[in-house]
Amino acid sequence: MDPSPVHSANSPPASTDVRWTVADLIDFDYYVDEDERALREKPAVRKRLAERDRALYLGGIKEAAAGLKEHTPKHRSATLRLWLEARRGIEDAQMRKLLPGETFARGQRLVILGLGAAGLLAGIGMASALLSYEGQRPVNVAWFISLLVLLQLLLAGLTAGAWLARGSAPMRSVMQDFSLLSHIIQPLFSQAARWVQRSRLGHASREVRDRAQAKQGLFRSHYALYGSASYLPLLIPAQVFGVAFNVGAILTTISLEWFTDLAFGWGSSLHVDPQTIYQIARLIALPWSPFFGEGVGYPSLEQVAGSRIVLKDPLFILYADNLRSWGLFLILSLVTYGLLPRLALLGTSVWAQRRALASLPFTHARTQGLYARLVTPSLETAQTGSGVGPEMAIPAAPSAPSPSAAAAPLTELEVTRSGGIPVDACLLLIHMDVDEVLEGSDRERLERLLRQHTGWRVAVSCVFGGSSVMTKQAIETVERARWQSPPARVVLVEDGTQPPITESLGFLRKLRGAVGTQGQIVLMLAGEADAEDRLRPLSDFDYLDWQRKIDQMGDPYMRLEMLCQSSNGVG
Template sequence: MKNTQWTIADLIDLEFFLNQDDGEDLDDLAARDRQIYTELPQEGKEAKAPALLRAWLSSRRHILLKEAEETALPGRTWQEILYIFYAIALFTGLLSGGGLAFSFLAYSGKEPINVAGYFAAFVLVQVLLFFLLAGSAFVQRIQGKNIIESSLLYRLISRLFSSLLHKVMTGVQKRASQKISAETRLKWSASAASIRQIRQRYGLLFLRPFFLIVQVFGVCFNIGVLAATLFKVIGADVAFGWQSTLRVTPASVHELVQWVALPWSWLPNKFIPTLSQIEGSRLVLKEGIYFLTNTDLTSWWPFLCLSVLCYGLLPRLLLLIIVSIQQSQNLAQLDFQQGYFRQTLHRMRTPRVSTSARLENTSTEPVKPVAPPPDPARREEQGGRENIDEPTHPPTPDAPLTSLAPLIALIPDEILPDCPIEELKQQIQDRLGYTLALHLPFWTIESSEEEELAQVKTAQDEQKSKDVLVLLESWQPPIEELFSWLGQLRQTLGTEPIILLALIGKPNADTILTPVQAQHLQIWQQKTATLDDPGLQLLELVKS
C-alpha cells in the first residue's frame, strides 16, 4: 500500500467530496462507492479505515479531474496558499531581522554600538514574548483551553487565510463553470463557505499551521539578525561598549553576563567577556573611546550572537519542531470512526443488494455466459416444456446475509403495532445493507426518555451494533422536540455511530412502509440541514 499519511489538504478534499454527496440518491451513492471498493486490489480491500478512505478520495479526485481538467480542488488551493504564507513569513523574517540588525549596527567610528540596546532589542524582547506565551499557555491549560485555539493572533491569521482561500476558490469556480453543472457549482460554493465549519470540526489540526507560520517568521527573523551581525563583524571594524547613568559596577555587569551565558559556559572563555574586558569597554561620556582598547571593544560580539542563538533562534526552532511533530502524530492518529465517515466506509464494504434480495457478484471467478433465448421453431417442437426448463430460483448470493453489519431500529411507540417487522427487516437489508438485530420503541408512556436512551445504549453494547436507525413518518412535521431528543441520543451513543433517519410515507391499507412524497422529503432535508451532526443521515427507507 502507498503511504496513507493524511494532510490538511486531504482532509479538506475529503470534506469537499462528502459535501457533494449531501442530498444525492442513496442507491447511486452505494453503487458508486461499492464500485470504487471492488476496483481496489485485495490489499486495499483489507486495509483499515484511513487507508480505505484515502483510496476513496483518490478515486473521487481522479473522476472529477477527468470531468474538468483545469479544476483546482480546495485542498490543493489550501496547500498552495499555505506555501505562499510560509514563503512570506520566511522572507519577511529574514528581511526584517537583517534590516533591523544592519540599522542598529551602523557604526561611524566615533561611538560604539550600545550592548544593552542590542541585547534588549534582539534578545530581551524575545525572552519576554516567550515567557508571555508560556504563561498564557499555562493559564489556558488550567482553564481547559489551548493557547493556539484562544490566541487572537493565530485566529486573525486563520481568518485572513480562510478569506483568501474563499476568494481563490470562487475564481476557480468561475473558470471551471463551463465544464461543471449548475448544481455542482452551487455545492462548490457551499463547500468553500464551509471552511469555518471544517476548522471547528478538526480544531488544532487546522490552527497549528498558522502557529507554525509565526514560528517560521521568528526563526527567520533571528537568522536575519545573526547573519547581519556576523556580516558586519566580518566585513567592518565594529566596536561594542556599555554605559549607564546608574552606579553600575563592572563586577555586577560581569555577574549578569555569567548568568546569561550559562547555556554556553562550557565553551572557551573568548565567547564570554571577562571582567577586565567589561571594564575596558565601559563608555564614559566625557572621555569618548579614544583611550579604550580595541580588544575590549570587540569582545562583546560572540556573547551577543550566542545570546540571539540561545534565547531567540533555538526556542523558536524547538517550538517549530515540536508542534510539527505533534501535527504529524495527530494526523496519523485519525481513525475516521465517526459516523460522518463510516457512512462512506459502510457503503464501500457492503455488497450491493437489490430489491429481489440478490447481492452483487464479488467473486473472482469469471461470469458464465447467459444462454441465448431458444429459437421460436424449437420452442414449438418442445411444446410447453419451456416453463419447466426455465430456472425458478434466484441466483445464490455470493456473501451470506450474516456478514452484514447489525443495526438497532428505534420505532415510535404509536406506530410500532402497525409496523411489519419482517418487511422492515427486508427493507433495511436490501436498501441499507444492514441486518436488523433488534427493534425498540421510543416515546413510550411507560418509560422516560432517559430510561429509553439507557436501554438503547445497553442494547447497543449487547448486540455489538454501532449504528442506529430511527423510523419516522415524513408526513408528520419535524418538531423541535424530536431534534432535541436526537441531540440526547447522540450524546448517549457518542460520535462514532451513524444515526439513520429513515423516512416513510403515509400508510396505506396494506402497510405503513410506503414511499415518501417529494415535498415532505424537502421539508425534512431543510430542517435536518440546521443540525450540527455530520454523523446523521436522512434517507427514504422505501424507494418509489
C-alpha cells in the same frame, strides 16, 4: 449536480498512499459536498451513487486496504483517502488542476515563501538597526538581548503555552479573535488561493470555471470538524517567519562583526554592579558554556566591568578587547534562544499536523453515508445482513431476531464478554409508533435497510417514545453502552410523517449528551404504515421538513436519511 458516471469508476486508485494532507481534506470535502448536494436535489440518485462508490471500492480500494479490518478507524481513514484518489483519477483533466485542495496547496506554498522572505528581511533590518555603530558610542548589548532574544523567547513561550492550552474555551476564543493566524495568515491564504485560481481559470472551459468558483472557501469550515489538523497549516507559516527572522538577524550580526570593527557595551542609569551583569550573562550562556567558556562564549567579570558605558567618559579610554568581548555571546544567544526555539516549534507543528491528520476519525455525518456505500454490498446481495440483537430490559415489544446465517444475533452476554458493541455494529432505537406495527419480516427488512444506509449490523435494540419513563430508560441504555471502538454509533428509526416537534428535537439533544460530542447518530425516517407495507417511503415534503430542523441544530455528527425510497428501488 449528478455524480460521476458509473462506468468510469472501475479504475483502481491512482495511488495507494493513505496519508492525509490538509489539501486532501479540502478536496475530500469538495467531492463529499458535491454528492450531498446531488442527494438533496434528487434523492433518487442515491442508488447511482451507491453503485459508483461500490465499484470504486471493488475496483482497487478493497485490495489496497486488505490488511485492515473494516469499520476500524484505520480502515475508514485509508478507504476514504483511496476513494479521494480514485475520484481525482476520474476527474476532468482541466478541473483536476483547479480542485480547491490543489489551489490551497499552491497558495500555502506562496504564503510560506512570502513570509519566509519577509522574516529574513525583517531580521536583517532589526539586527542592522540594533548594531548601528558610528564610532561615537558602543552598541548597547542590553537592547540587543532584550529585543532580539528575550522578546522572541517570550513570544515563543506564549505560542507554545497557547497551543498546549488550546482545548480550553477561553483560549479558543482568544486564539480565534486576536491571534496573528486568524487576522493575517488566514487572509493571506485566501488571497493567495484566489490568485492561483484566477491565473488558471483563464485556460479552463466555462463549465469548469463555474464548478471551481462554486467551491471556494471550503477551508473556512474545516476547523469545526478537523480541529488542529486545519489550524496547524496556519501555525506553520508563522514559525517559518520566525525561523527566517532569526536567520536574517544571525547572518547580519555575523557579517557586521566580521567585516566591521564593532564596539559593544552596557550601561544603566541605575547603579547596577558589574557583578550583577556578569552573573546574568553567565546564566544566559549556560547552554554553550561547556564549549565556549568565560572570556570566549561570554565576557569575564573584568571584561564586563571594562565595557560599561559612562556618559562622561570618552570611548577611547576603554580597552578594545573588552568592547569586543560581547560579539560571540550575542551570536550564540540568537542561535540558542531565537533560532532553536523557532525550529523546535516549526518541527513540532509539522509533527503535530501529521499526527492530527493520521488520527482523524472521519465519523462526522458527511462521511457516514459515503463509507457505508463503499463497504456495504448492494441491496440485492445484502439479503444476508446481520440480525437484530435482543431487547434491553425496558418496557418495549421484543424485536424478532433475524434468521440470517451471515451475521448471527448478538446477545447481551456476548456483547458484554466481547468488550462492548463491536466495531461494525450499532445500537438501534425504534420509536414506539414504528415498532408496534412491525412484524417479523418487517424487522428483517429493517435490518437490511439499516445495513444498506450505515454499513452497521444491529448489536442491541430498544424502543423509545410513548412516555417519559420509556424515554429516560432509552437514554440510560445508551449511556450504559460500551463500545469496542468509540465513538458511539446510534441509529434512530422515527415516523417521519409526524412533524419534528419540540419533544422530538429535545430527545435528540438528550441523545447527543448521552453519546458525546462526536458520537455518530443516524436518524432514519419511515413513511406512514398501511396493511400492505409497514415501512413505506416518506414524502419529499415531510423529509425536507425534518431536514430543515436537523440543519438548524448544527450537529456535524448527526445524519438524516429516508429509511426507504420508492424512486430508487430501496425497500
